[in-house]
Amino acid sequence: xxxxxxxxxxxxxxxxxxxxxxxxxxxxxxxxxxxxxxxxxxxxxxxxxxxxxxxxxxxxxxxxxxxxxxxxxxxxxxxxxxxxxxxxxxxxxxxxxxxxxxxxxxxxxxxxxxxxxxxxxxxxxxxxxxxxxxxxxxxxxxxxxxxxxxxxxxxxxxxxxxxxxxxxxxxxxxxxxxxxxxxxxxxxxxxxxxxxxxxxxxxxxxxxxxxxxxxxxxxxxxxxxxxx
Ligand code: IYR
Numbered sequence: 578x579x580x581x582x583x584x585x586x587x588x589x590x591x592x593x594x595x596x597x598x599x600x601x602x603x604x605x606x607x608x609x610x611x612x613x614x615x616x617x618x619x620x621x622x623x624x625x626x627x628x629x630x631x632x633x634x635x636x637x638x639x640x641x642x643x644x645x646x647x648x649x650x651x652x653x654x655x656x657x658x659x660x661x662x663x664x665x666x667x668x669x670x671x672x673x674x675x676x677x678x679x680x681x682x683x684x685x686x687x688x689x690x691x692x693x694x695x696x697x698x699x700x701x702x703x704x705x706x707x708x709x710x711x712x713x714x715x716x717x718x719x720x721x722x723x724x725x726x727x728x729x730x731x732x733x734x735x736x737x738x739x740x741x742x743x744x745x746x747x748x749x750x751x752x753x754x755x756x757x758x759x760x761x762x763x764x765x766x767x768x769x770x771x772x773x774x775x776x777x778x779x780x781x782x783x784x785x786x787x788x789x790x791x792x793x794x795x796x797x798x799x800x801x802x803x804x805x
Contacts (some may be wrong), residue, residue, distance in 0.1 A: 614751035616698040616788035635743035640728030647706040661696035663762035699780035706773035707734040
């Protein structure tokens with residue numbers, strides 16, 4: 578059944594150009610300072626900051642407005658430990674056997690390895706799940722239920738994660754985009770149904786006092802921006 582559109586007047590703030598430029602410069606200078614952090618402090622973080630950032634992420638545009646995301650927030654130390662154990666087992670296998678030399682070479686400047694202490698140290702882990710479809714009744718997909726298809730789920734969840742990282746950075750929190758591979762263990766540990774596919778693990782917290790980041794650079798503007 579085709580549901581007809583319903584409309585509302587757009588709420589939109591038209592900015593004077595000088596104010597637009599001021600905000601543009603401010604946003605750029607703040608976001609350009611974001612770095613992926615791997616050395617976290619165990620200092621606690623106010624829950625409302627994390628919650629608000631997820632609320633911001635959940636405003637992202639999505640294919641057919643299906644909002645095909647779930648954000649599972651882990652702070653329980655026992656569950657974080659379980660996630661670390663499972664992630665390190667997969668990562669050890671990946672670094673020692675699965676990754677081809679070319680991939681290991683690409684990662685070498687980042688200094689990463691299979692040890693993932695941040696999965697326990699960071700006060701929060703946001704585990705993002707993507708749904709390519711949902712059981713129509715909103716229940717568990719047992720293989721027979723009618724499925725409601727989502728559209729552009731990867732793009733939609735990627736955009737939502739961009740909002741999430743920006744929102745967390747904006748309120749002064751450090752983040753890491755971590756993708757243990759494969760990450761099916763997250764469904765088991767977090768009790769999520771099979772139609773929710775793990776997409777990204779985002780440790781959130783304050784950096785450790787002695788945190789270091791790799792000395793890497795961003796591409797020059799002429800390699801990323803083309804005007805025609
Ligand atoms: N998932 C692994 C490997 C890794 C892969 C990429 I691509 C990176 O940019 C960084 C790490 C890990 O987390 O170590």
